[in-house]
Amino acid sequence: MSHFRIYIPTRTLFGTGMVKELHNQQLPGKKAMIVISNGRSTKDNGYLNTVESELQQAGVETAVFDQVEANPLKSTVMAGAAFAKENNCDFLVALGGGSVMDASKAMAFMATNPGDVWDYISGGTGKGQTMVNKPLPLVCITTTAGTGSEADQWGVITNDETNEKIGFGGYDELFPVLSIVDPELMKSVPAKFTAYQGFDALFHSTECYISKTASLMSDMYALTAIENVAKYLPRAVANGADMEARERVAFANNLSGAVMTFCSTTAEHSLEHAMSAYHQDLPHGAGLIMISKAFYEFFIEKHACDERFIKMAQAMGMPDADKPEDFITMLVNLQKACGVANLKMSDYGFTPDEFDTLATNAKETMGGLFLANPYELKHEDCVEIYRKSFR
Template sequence: MADFIFHPTTKVYFGKGNLPSLGAEIAACAKDILMVYGGGSIKKNGIYDKVMEILQKAGVDVVEFNGVESNPRLSTVRRGTDLAKESGAAAVLAIGGGSVIDCAKAVAAGAVYGGDPWDLLSYKVPAEKALPVFTVLTMSGTGSEMSSGSVITNEETKEKIGLDNPCLRPKASFLVPEFTYTVSPYQTACGSADVISHFFDFYYFAKADNLSMQRSIMESIMRTVVDYTPQAIKEPNNYEARANLMWAAAWGCSAITDSFAAGASMVLHFMEHELSAYYDVTHGHGLAILMPRWMEYVANDETMARLFYRFGVNVMGVDASLGEADGVKATIAALDQFLFDELGLKSRLSDLNIDEENFREMAEEACRLNGGKLQALVPLTAEDVVKIFTMCL
């Protein structure tokens, strides 16, 4: 087991009964806040009214910043930052999914910085402080509600960049499973693909032999996703299914998993960031398409094959007696079946009207942003990335 530092500071309030504590949590550190949300669905489903009532009772004054898009853009972060500064907000409350929370985090850092937020996002200037961030989660998947990361797209340069700093970690997050009842089957499927991809990417397939306890916990979380996503899609109001998915997602990419991160890499995320930067693909869908094809591409590596097989047996229910070679094939087939049949996601980039036109440029950009190569157990050059993109067509 490699050395690590583990410090999950976000206070999680789980369940509807705990939502009223939002008032006291925010009031303890801010009288004026910027409230960040998306396209307004929270007004239709009643979440907006519930939160506003709690904030009013607590004497918190709210300035609203809405219209945050999925794959949130630098221009949006700039506008939010300006508004936070003008309004003198002392904290930022995000109500939404990963895009809204990521935008709120970038705004929270931008609001205490004198210059352009892109300086921070592009690591030109270290982001060392931020306004306190609170979240009310309405969609599960990214794990941003407990993580220290924020991913923003610079639409001018087509760069999608992740900023990571403990100062961005939410101070408190409110996870109310009922608030995800209205998440569509498509978005539910994308969220679950995202959760699985976090383990693929960062941890499970990172290093070979020194993560026994952590791998076993990761398998528990992934199995939870595999078990409950079909149920949440069939019965959107099933509390247990939504609750299990919500809690699994929060563990997917957070300080909880810091102890898992020995040899972490982000191969899949770096490839997917190009897809969503160029084509505004829904993050989880891009990842779903990439995962099984990446597995096929690197399955010849001995360690990878062993880990794929373990994943197949312990998460996907692959027959342990198959032996490794057949087991790996069965694992990839089981993942395909889960993502594309059970969850109903389209399996090909061509289904999303993406062709090979930009593959070379995207692959080179992914590698350029990460030191020339996507470093992992099996490192990928731009050439490799083009091949994997092509396998996804």
């Protein structure tokens, strides 16, 4: 509890309107590859034009790569790395949500390193090779409040050929050199995705708070994030133009990203990564919501860390909480307030006969997170969490 190490070298600009400060920043190159999603929102809402104009004012040329999908694929990473090299880009600007930022980190890495990105993945069929060359520098401009990827040196990549979704990175050189968190860019996120992303941020912190790797410092980050998500996410879902709510959820998300740089999440993320590895259309946050109640109930039933669940319930707005089950009450209440309490795995094509495969996949691809659980989670326990979550 008293030992921790922190290194977060990213310069962060936080607040409404901060994207307009981009041209005043010291940028790491003269030609930027701007990475966006394969959807239309970044272009239609004018965010791409704004960033291009800001970079132009700074004397930076640009080339746009617009192929990143939700749950970014290995093939897309390699295409982006090739694009960066073909266009002689000397840094990347990730403009989008977690998928865009995650993919951009891997593209920046593969633009300078030989082979395939899966050569550098540890876990599953990855070869676990180490970095050869320093990656291209990365600037992150986040348009969502969910993954906290603008604050850390990690990303998650999916190999659709092998149904593996695994964390990539961990190198100090993959921290963004600059991140802009401008809640104004989040106003257009639809209500249901605001909820999915907000719960992703919440679970980064709830997992870190019950993690074996928790410390005095991570507790401070995690509890502050939990408090802000619980209080302001329902408002952001109800009214996307509520800028106070957007700002507070974005703040919580940034904290939840930072806390993962010196504290580990738990197997809740492993279990969900397996789900979306097999069902590409499942939003990550939605998958986490689906399994969350059963996941946390497992540790509460084992009395793994009762006081920590009580403190989280208090942070979520129940000051007189006195039993770990109060956390489940507050979690379900928050899901109801955000309209996501009745998500169904079956709506995304899941069937109960998959649960054994998913449980195996979770441990084989992201087994390291199981080590942070406050109580041992066995294969049959994972299957039971899926079973209890299934609707």
